[in-house]
Amino acid sequence: MSALASLTMRELKKWYRRRIAIIFTFITPLFWLALFGKSMNLYSLLKIPSNVPPQFVQFVQQAIDQIIIAAFGTKDYFTFLATGMFSVFILFSSMFSGMSLIFDRRLGYLSRLLVAPIRRETIFLSRVISSIIRSLLQFTALLIIAIALGLQLGDGFNIIHLASLYATLALLALAFSTLFIALSLKIEEHDTAIAITNLLNLPLMFASNSIFPKNQMPQWLQIIADINPLTHSNIIIRKLVIEASLDIPIKSLAYLLGIAILTTILGLYLSRKLLKHL
Amino acid sequence: MEGLTKIYNGEVLAVDNISFEVYEGEIFGFLGPNGAGKTTTINMLNTLIKPTKGYAELYGYVLGKEDDKIRRIIGLVPQELTADDELTGYENIMLQASLYGVDKTTAKKRAEDLLNMVDLYDAANRLVKTYSGGMRRRLELVMGLIHYPKILFLDEPTLGLDVQTRAKIWEYIRNLRKEYGITIFMTTHYMEEADQLCDRIGIIDKGKIIALGTPRELKNMLKGDIILAEVNNLNNFDTKELPKIISEIKDVKVVDGKLAITTERGENTLPKIINILTEKGVNVTSVELLKPSLEQVFLYLTGRKIREEEALDSIKMRAIMRRRRRM
Numbered sequence: 001m002s003a004l005a006s007l008t009m010r011e012l013k014k015w016y017r018r019r020i021a022i023i024f025t026f027i028t029p030l031f032w033l034a035l036f037g038k039s040m041n042l043y044s045l046l047k048i049p050s051n052v053p054p055q056f057v058q059f060v061q062q063a064i065d066q067i068i069i070a071a072f073g074t075k076d077y078f079t080f081l082a083t084g085m086f087s088v089f090i091l092f093s094s095m096f097s098g099m100s101l102i103f104d105r106r107l108g109y110l111s112r113l114l115v116a117p118i119r120r121e122t123i124f125l126s127r128v129i130s131s132i133i134r135s136l137l138q139f140t141a142l143l144i145i146a147i148a149l150g151l152q153l154g155d156g157f158n159i160i161h162l163a164s165l166y167a168t169l170a171l172l173a174l175a176f177s178t179l180f181i182a183l184s185l186k187i188e189e190h191d192t193a194i195a196i197t198n199l200l201n202l203p204l205m206f207a208s209n210s211i212f213p214k215n216q217m218p219q220w221l222q223i224i225a226d227i228n229p230l231t232h233s234n235i236i237i238r239k240l241v242i243e244a245s246l247d248i249p250i251k252s253l254a255y256l257l258g259i260a261i262l263t264t265i266l267g268l269y270l271s272r273k274l275l276k277h278l
Numbered sequence: 279m280e281g282l283t284k285i286y287n288g289e290v291l292a293v294d295n296i297s298f299e300v301y302e303g304e305i306f307g308f309l310g311p312n313g314a315g316k317t318t319t320i321n322m323l324n325t326l327i328k329p330t331k332g333y334a335e336l337y338g339y340v341l342g343k344e345d346d347k348i349r350r351i352i353g354l355v356p357q358e359l360t361a362d363d364e365l366t367g368y369e370n371i372m373l374q375a376s377l378y379g380v381d382k383t384t385a386k387k388r389a390e391d392l393l394n395m396v397d398l399y400d401a402a403n404r405l406v407k408t409y410s411g412g413m414r415r416r417l418e419l420v421m422g423l424i425h426y427p428k429i430l431f432l433d434e435p436t437l438g439l440d441v442q443t444r445a446k447i448w449e450y451i452r453n454l455r456k457e458y459g460i461t462i463f464m465t466t467h468y469m470e471e472a473d474q475l476c477d478r479i480g481i482i483d484k485g486k487i488i489a490l491g492t493p494r495e496l497k498n499m500l501k502g503d504i505i506l507a508e509v510n511n512l513n514n515f516d517t518k519e520l521p522k523i524i525s526e527i528k529d530v531k532v533v534d535g536k537l538a539i540t541t542e543r544g545e546n547t548l549p550k551i552i553n554i555l556t557e558k559g560v561n562v563t564s565v566e567l568l569k570p571s572l573e574q575v576f577l578y579l580t581g582r583k584i585r586e587e588e589a590l591d592s593i594k595m596r597a598i599m600r601r602r603r604r605m
Contacts, residue, residue, distance in 0.1 A: 002376065003376055003377050003379070005376075006372075006373050006376035006377070007373070007377075009373075010362065010365065010369075010373055013364075013365065013369070014362070014364045014365070017364060018364075107358075107360060108356060108358040108359075108360035109360050109361075109362055111326055111354075111356055111360060112354070112356070112360050112374070112421075113377070114325075114326055115324050115325060115326055115349055115352070115354045116349060116374075116377040116378060117346050117347075117349035117350045117377075117378065117379075118377055276328075277325070277326060277327050277328045278321070278326045278327050
């Protein structure tokens with residue numbers, strides 16, 4: 001096996017052996033899905049009041065439907081939220097991808113890797129690849145849970161949509177994991193990494209269209225949401241899942257791709273530079 | 279190696295302009311207290327840290343220019359136990375092999391041989407976190423050897439091990455040289471270890487090599503035994519008089535209020551010395567007779583015992599390293 005494959009396997013083996021820890025990865029997104037997504041039932045909040053004359057019930061109902069669909073793309077808020085949580089979940093699971101590098105530095109394993117005749121980028125890439133694999137496997141579990149909780153797939157959702165969904169999330173995972181691993185290249189204490197993570201996770205989630213649609217946000221927040229990669233992956237994912245359409249906005253796809261390429265190049269460059277010596 | 283120097287942060291001089299040569303196939307030992315610069319030297323030679331200045335060559339490859347080639351021919355057994363404790367011993371070994379491009383069949387064969395050599399074969403499929411300290415040391419040894427390096431760096435290979443395990447490790451190291459012809463560069467602060475194991479020893483103190491030679495050559499520097507005498511009211515006694523009265527005495531030094539007397543046949547001169555000192559009004563409160571050993575060589579060269587400063591130095595050094603890393 002090549003050094004890259006073995007080092008990737010090492011990460012995955014260690015992850016697999018920490019089964020308890022895996023459960024915790026699901027807790028936050030599950031809370032959002034089950035508690036927030038299920039309790040925030042917009043459709044029943046907007047039930048037609050009993051004093052509406054019967055001859056208007058149909059029109060009012062249509063108006064409500066159209067308002068909700070215009071805002072969320074679906075009548076079911078849970079489906080909107082669940083599809084938004086997919087990207088957030090990838091963010092959360094990628095955020096800690098740099099942690100193993102920090103521990104390797106602390107425990108001395110990194111020295112072992114640095115004296116070995118391997119490319120410095122290999123050390124970096126093994127974490128990126130394992131992080132993406134990990135994220136996608138965990139996502140599969142989340143997808144099943146979401147469907148069980150009532151996620152409504154668009155009519156005509158097929159294997160191509162599913163594959164595109166995975167590809168989009170893989171791209172997002174690549175962008176986030178390269179970024180967070182690059183940040184961890186020279187960090188010594190895991191507290192620092194956790195602090196950075198905590199500083200970024202909720203703001204990134206709220207400043208996107210994950211929980212609420214973007215167009216009802218104030219102008220300044222829309223600007224932030226527009227540069228947030230989560231917004232763009234959500235746009236693509238909702239197109240694929242809710243509408244079962246392959247008509248993906250090129251702008252969002254190009255943006256995601258651009259970010260992923262940029263962070264990957266940055267990570268490769270920094271690993272080459274910073275992992276030269278201890 | 280010539281003029282190798284490492285300065286941390288531009289202020290802490292860890293290794294000061296050292297030059298020496300290690301011959302192919304020998305066991306070369308770096309002996310000195312903690313913080314003397316042993317590990318820093320090893321880490322410069324194994325490409326882990328960058329020398330501030332100086333030149334070094336390993337099997338013709340120039341350090342800093344051909345690091346990748348150097349990495350191929352060296353093995354490192356670091357001071358800390360760094361095998362991944364969430365993997366099994368065997369997984370650690372195979373992973374290590376793949377880092378060096380050793381193919382799986384070869385690696386399996388070698389792993390079996392090496393595991394047998396260090397009596398770890400039965401425990402190979404257990405997670406490393408279940409290993410004892412001695413077992414982990416032996417695993418580190420196997421991991422450092424799986425790619426059959428030409429030079430093996432052993433940084434304090436028996437640190438913190440009990441006497442029996444230490445003797446076992448020495449045996450493995452001797453075996454290695456015999457069976458694989460590996461050049462071994464090791465550091466230790468155990469005198470006995472250097473004496474027993476090494477063909478040649480460099481004594482290093484405060485970043486400088488203060489003596490270099492075979493254990494026998496080093497011990498011959500002493501020209502005899504050392505008597506350490508703790509004394510009171512030395513003021514009105516000229517220590518230079520002692521060699522004049524007793525011809526066996528070669529040298530007298532005062533170190534931290536103690537008399538350090540180098541003499542032949544210490545057993546015989548000791549009573550005489552006490553008599554004379556008492557006659558001259560010097561009050562002898564305790565004496566110690568030390569036979570030639572590397573411990574005495576260090577004492578002779580530096581005026582200090584190797585262990586006295588050890589704790590302090592290592593704490594200081596670690597604090598410095600920590601500070602350096604933060605920056």
